[in-house]
Amino acid sequence: MSAFLSQVEAVAPSEGFRESANVRNHQLYEYAGKNRIAFWEGCAQTLHWYKKWHTVMDWNPPFSSWFDGGRLNACYNCLDRHIGTKIENKVAFFWESEEGASREITYKDLYQEVNRLANVLKSFGVKKGDCVAIYMPLVPEAVASMLACARIGAVHTVVFGGFSSEALRSRILDANAKVLITADGSVRKGKLLALKDTADPAIEGLTCIEKVLVIQKEKNSVSMKEGRDFFYHNELEKAEEYCPCEEMESEDTLFILYTSGTTGKPKGIVHSTAGYLVGAAITTKLVFDVKPNDVYWCSADVGWITGHTYVAYGPLANGMTQVMYDGSVDKPKKDRVFEIIEKYKVNIFYTAPTAIRLFMKWGEDTFKHRDLSSLRLLGSVGEPLNPEAWHWYYKHVGSEKCPIVDTWWQTETGSIMITSLPGLMDMKPGSVVKPLPGIEAKVLDDYGNESKSGYIAIMSPWPSMLRGVHGDTRRFVQTYWNKWGGRYYFPGDSATMDEDGYFWVAGRVDDTLNVSAHRIGTMEVESALIEHEAVAESAVVGIPDEITGQAIAAFVILKEGREPSQELADSLKAIVVKKIGGIARPKKIFFTQDVPKTRSGKIMRRLLQDLAVGRKLGDTTTLENENLMKSIESKIENSP
Numbered sequence: 001m002s003a004f005l006s007q008v009e010a011v012a013p014s015e016g017f018r019e020s021a022n023v024r025n026h027q028l029y030e031y032a033g034k035n036r037i038a039f040w041e042g043c044a045q046t047l048h049w050y051k052k053w054h055t056v057m058d059w060n061p062p063f064s065s066w067f068d069g070g071r072l073n074a075c076y077n078c079l080d081r082h083i084g085t086k087i088e089n090k091v092a093f094f095w096e097s098e099e100g101a102s103r104e105i106t107y108k109d110l111y112q113e114v115n116r117l118a119n120v121l122k123s124f125g126v127k128k129g130d131c132v133a134i135y136m137p138l139v140p141e142a143v144a145s146m147l148a149c150a151r152i153g154a155v156h157t158v159v160f161g162g163f164s165s166e167a168l169r170s171r172i173l174d175a176n177a178k179v180l181i182t183a184d185g186s187v188r189k190g191k192l193l194a195l196k197d198t199a200d201p202a203i204e205g206l207t208c209i210e211k212v213l214v215i216q217k218e219k220n221s222v223s224m225k226e227g228r229d230f231f232y233h234n235e236l237e238k239a240e241e242y243c244p245c246e247e248m249e250s251e252d253t254l255f256i257l258y259t260s261g262t263t264g265k266p267k268g269i270v271h272s273t274a275g276y277l278v279g280a281a282i283t284t285k286l287v288f289d290v291k292p293n294d295v296y297w298c299s300a301d302v303g304w305i306t307g308h309t310y311v312a313y314g315p316l317a318n319g320m321t322q323v324m325y326d327g328s329v330d331k332p333k334k335d336r337v338f339e340i341i342e343k344y345k346v347n348i349f350y351t352a353p354t355a356i357r358l359f360m361k362w363g364e365d366t367f368k369h370r371d372l373s374s375l376r377l378l379g380s381v382g383e384p385l386n387p388e389a390w391h392w393y394y395k396h397v398g399s400e401k402c403p404i405v406d407t408w409w410q411t412e413t414g415s416i417m418i419t420s421l422p423g424l425m426d427m428k429p430g431s432v433v434k435p436l437p438g439i440e441a442k443v444l445d446d447y448g449n450e451s452k453s454g455y456i457a458i459m460s461p462w463p464s465m466l467r468g469v470h471g472d473t474r475r476f477v478q479t480y481w482n483k484w485g486g487r488y489y490f491p492g493d494s495a496t497m498d499e500d501g502y503f504w505v506a507g508r509v510d511d512t513l514n515v516s517a518h519r520i521g522t523m524e525v526e527s528a529l530i531e532h533e534a535v536a537e538s539a540v541v542g543i544p545d546e547i548t549g550q551a552i553a554a555f556v557i558l559k560e561g562r563e564p565s566q567e568l569a570d571s572l573k574a575i576v577v578k579k580i581g582g583i584a585r586p587k588k589i590f591f592t593q594d595v596p597k598t599r600s601g602k603i604m605r606r607l608l609q610d611l612a613v614g615r616k617l618g619d620t621t622t623l624e625n626e627n628l629m630k631s632i633e634s635k636i637e638n639s640p
Ligand code: WT7
Pocket: 259, 305, 306, 380, 381, 382, 383, 384, 385, 406, 407, 408, 409, 410, 411, 412, 432, 491, 492, 493, 505, 507, 508, 514, 517, 518, 519
């Protein structure tokens, strides 16, 4: 495999890009390689601090702390720092809705909004360390809400607007959120996504939520509970215009963000203030080759880590101008994304492979009338970008002049870990290239030895690493640190390394799926299915999908007396949407009488995957009942 990979032809960044790139030599890598701690200390010095740290890093495996003794505020670093400078009147967000409404928000506007909002939160009784849940469409107010929390030292937990009521409720409960900020709704694919209506049952009877702040975006009617629910604009109008920033300790929690794992319950990933912000700020600057007049567009929703690091904190700390689009990629037409790139003269475009593959499927003719000449750099994140899609993106979107940064990282790593610095290194289509300066990553085998093929391992702590799983230290240790005896961080990805030291990510090795660059646990979907009254047992696997990377297939064993039918398959899909959200909707339901298990009772997902895609069966020797596969095989052929 690795011999094959090194034969993939490398693509050099265009001369035009190389000549004006911010990083043009390898000194940074050499310096950070020899002086990792000093490198990170230098990065921290680019932020504003109330008080300097006394210790750069403390490592008590698997717990690290960074910049101890230091004090700072993340909101100050994203906003206040720019006020009184040229950036104050610069546009922070060009916002555009699906229906074509647009707004321009300058750094000054955002600063004013965040100050008032912070005062509103305070008036609701939110104090340093309290948690605020944010369940919003992709609007500047979502970012303002995150920053307002950071300003007063509250911890935010953003829940993606596509998650269901039950998913929102479990996150609010786990984080013990005191206030919820939401919106009346948003238009997606021409339909109203009624967030407040979904949030109402989510918080029904919860004692932790004291107040709800509602942004009126679509002006649809929502029910407002007296004394609990308040309209955003009314409260902001009444609020004082300045709110001082809370001086936070470096290790104070900035936010919790939930992500899927191997059990049915999502993990609350905890990020610190200083380390996270240092990672976000420096990686944005280096990877996206930031120039003062750039227009940058990261298409991620703020409900995901990409939206936290590369829409909220990273770009704002760097005083960048961004595009924010709250809508689907084909409304009103399939050239929507390219229309926006043309309209705002976007220079840097960062998106997910699933979107790239969709554009590729639609074909370059759908946007050939659009002027994309402003583009300078392209990015990809969330799942492997297959070489075919890479070449298409490079040629038809980037006109063979824009380097592509394929960025590997995770909710847990906080910021980009493995990618290329775009003016410096050759790219190889399908490879995420090399660890960034300050990041020590390797490919290790099961025993912790370096290997050409194995798993990604992070060998030493980095500032933006997760600080824990909220309320579950055991799970933190078990998930990320057990693989190699607590020495190295285990991200859960398999990878190979070629002869040039380039990383090739194969995919996850735990029971999580990657659907449209969103991580979904197989157990989460299984626990949703099992709640259906007709279901006795289920086993969920990922199957390859041309557009979304993976899609969900569910094998379902029905209770005695229940018969498979199309209606039942539909109602099973519906229960998953209800429990988790539309992103987890199974593409296929297979009714079967049993699922293959090992003698120790573990579901053999590999075999089910083989069945689901009609592949020749893999190794069945550890199977409890070998004849079973034959019978399942014949059953699934007859499934609706
Ligand atoms: C998992 C993390 C990081 C933000 C989006 C997803 C996969 C991520 C790449 C890439 C191949 C990738 C990994 C990782 N992944 N980026 N460039 N190439 N795979 O965040 O939900 O925390 O998922 O996404 O498997 O572990 P996430």
